[in-house]
Amino acid sequence: MNRRNFIRNASLATAGAFGVPYILPSGRLFASTGEQMAPHVVYVLFAGGVRQQESVLQRYLDDSQGMPFAGNIMYNMFNGDSPENKIVYGTDQGNGSAGGTPIPRILSQTLESQGLLFREVRAGSAGHYGGLNNLLQGSTVTTQGLKQKPLNPTIFEYLRRHGGYPASKIWFIGNGIGNSIPLLNYSNHPNYGSRYGANFFAPSITFGNLGFEHLSNARIYHPENELDPMYQMKYFLDQSFSSVGEGGDSLGNTEEEKLSIKEFMRDMYERVTLNAVALPPVTDNTDSLSIGFACEVMKWFKPALTVVNLSGVDGCHSDFTGYLRSLHRADHAVGHLWNYIQTQIPEMAGNTILIASPECGRNLNPNPIKDINDWYGYDHSDANSGRVFTIMAGPNVPSNLGIGSEGNPIGLTSDNVPTIGQILGVKNEIMNAGFLAPGTTSLFDRI
Amino acid sequence: MKVKPFLLFLALCAVLGACRKPEANDLYEVNQVALYPSIADKNKMKTQEQYVSILHTNLFQTALSGSELVQIIDCLESIGDKELGREVLISNFMNKPGVILPSDSLMRADPEVFVMQTYERFFVRRPSEAEKTWFIEFIEANPSLSAELVYFAFALSNEYLYY
Numbered sequence: 112m113n114r115r116n117f118i119r120n121a122s123l124a125t126a127g128a129f130g131v132p133y134i135l136p137s138g139r140l141f142a143s144t145g146e147q148m149a150p151h152v153v154y155v156l157f158a159g160g161v162r163q164q165e166s167v168l169q170r171y172l173d174d175s176q177g178m179p180f181a182g183n184i185m186y187n188m189f190n191g192d193s194p195e196n197k198i199v200y201g202t203d204q205g206n207g208s209a210g211g212t213p214i215p216r217i218l219s220q221t222l223e224s225q226g227l228l229f230r231e232v233r234a235g236s237a238g239h240y241g242g243l244n245n246l247l248q249g250s251t252v253t254t255q256g257l258k259q260k261p262l263n264p265t266i267f268e269y270l271r272r273h274g275g276y277p278a279s280k281i282w283f284i285g286n287g288i289g290n291s292i293p294l295l296n297y298s299n300h301p302n303y304g305s306r307y308g309a310n311f312f313a314p315s316i317t318f319g320n321l322g323f324e325h326l327s328n329a330r331i332y333h334p335e336n337e338l339d340p341m342y343q344m345k346y347f348l349d350q351s352f353s354s355v356g357e358g359g360d361s362l363g364n365t366e367e368e369k370l371s372i373k374e375f376m377r378d379m380y381e382r383v384t385l386n387a388v389a390l391p392p393v394t395d396n397t398d399s400l401s402i403g404f405a406c407e408v409m410k411w412f413k414p415a416l417t418v419v420n421l422s423g424v425d426g427c428h429s430d431f432t433g434y435l436r437s438l439h440r441a442d443h444a445v446g447h448l449w450n451y452i453q454t455q456i457p458e459m460a461g462n463t464i465l466i467a468s469p470e471c472g473r474n475l476n477p478n479p480i481k482d483i484n485d486w487y488g489y490d491h492s493d494a495n496s497g498r499v500f501t502i503m504a505g506p507n508v509p510s511n512l513g514i515g516s517e518g519n520p521i522g523l524t525s526d527n528v529p530t531i532g533q534i535l536g537v538k539n540e541i542m543n544a545g546f547l548a549p550g551t552t553s554l555f556d557r558i
Numbered sequence: 559m560k561v562k563p564f565l566l567f568l569a570l571c572a573v574l575g576a577c578r579k580p581e582a583n584d585l586y587e588v589n590q591v592a593l594y595p596s597i598a599d600k601n602k603m604k605t606q607e608q609y610v611s612i613l614h615t616n617l618f619q620t621a622l623s624g625s626e627l628v629q630i631i632d633c634l635e636s637i638g639d640k641e642l643g644r645e646v647l648i649s650n651f652m653n654k655p656g657v658i659l660p661s662d663s664l665m666r667a668d669p670e671v672f673v674m675q676t677y678e679r680f681f682v683r684r685p686s687e688a689e690k691t692w693f694i695e696f697i698e699a700n701p702s703l704s705a706e707l708v709y710f711a712f713a714l715s716n717e718y719l720y721y
Contacts, residue, residue, distance in 0.1 A: 283638065296638045308638065309638060311636075311637065311639075312636060312638070313635070313636035316633060317636040321636075322636065325626075325629060325630050325647070327650075329649040330650070336702060341707045341710050341711050344693075344696065344707070348711060348712065348716070349716045352715070352720075355601070355717075356600070356603070356717075358640075358719060360641065361641040362638060369639075369645065372642060
């Protein structure tokens, strides 16, 4: 081969190497073609049935208990002055009255002023389960049963299948394993399913007493000398069995990803023992635990999508005072989450978009159950339960912009799925898949 | 009139005859389990409870208590990647006192017997010639391979999820 031929062949080979499409870990041939608005999204499912009256509308006791005391108890998220009287939502230390000391704000600038607030959004369901499915699938499937895997693809699967994201870049942090929470990380849809699912932890179990008892004392195997031959044997056994059946519930974490997740778990058990988990300053409910471990997951894996489910406010059925306290803490937790990203995770600071929406609202009128302050509880089943908000902040999100109002609802909770798709570059694929609820579109298209 | 006392007497004899102390030579056994004639006969997936119970019995040769079983199932539920969850559980079991594993020297003394017994223990079937040959060669080609790792691979395999 002369020099000219060599150079020509080498050039062709190089061009070919770049031109040949890569098969992504997800099995997808090409990465998504959509342009990303940001490389990371944190999505807060907030937080177990929230009335507009005590959140966006900042009416505190004025529109629930017939007491003329209004004010904003979510001052990390929304602009507005806090209540001046009947303070019950804070911590107990300080002035001696129960809940009388509001938790100091974490963010110097509210998420509302940093970003975009859809003040009046229609929820796809008046219940938690339908609402969560709506937030994660972008669809309203009336045949979806409790304790059942989602029927339509979830945002996790859209991202992994169409965006080519590896499993360890897509995470769902649950508030527990009750109801259907651990089932929501992927659907039963034949074109999607577990191989495109999200990694999931329920920290109160995984890293709680049960996890310590049964998962924390794992034998540590050498990755090359021990795990590698073990996996070789497993793959051989699986190959022999492949004509009969398969595991069916693997998320497709690679060996390296599995190793990283196991190392993360070991690290968490140590951190729990040392009381060094990145929890919010006030940690007196389960939501703070979920947020703390979500921070740890983000710091370790730098996920493209982290979804965290909060549920503390659901005590409102029988304890309105507890509801106010939980709402205040959920705001505190979100403030901590945003602050932690900006100050403790350099890879995600300044290039992460946060989205938060309640899965459903709560009733206009109370039920007859009174709490310790003789305040009535609220269930969720009427039209007021279909009223929620969506707040966003981060790069390429308009700042200090409010959309819609109490009399002018704009947006659906199902919009969050194509919105996340747009941020991460797979909006068109999601819109064209054909599973979204009628009228659903990216929130950026509603501005 | 005399039939009733007679029947009562017979019933008493029957009860007394049935109640006797166990003899020292009484032998209690578990039922023999028939091996699967072929791999294709496994078409039902184990529940998580079945998987964990059988795994514990295979590794410890004792039954898992009901409360422990519920706790372990909760732990597995709390991890999204079930295969990863099983891997973490197995490696925890391997670290617990009481786990019963064949010694490495036993495995290397007669790899064929070890492979046959491992297939029967975990898969309740005999290996095909190809499977047996592959494993024997793999054991012989990897001098540092332990019996524990072989057990780990079988416990983590897809076939072990079925019966």
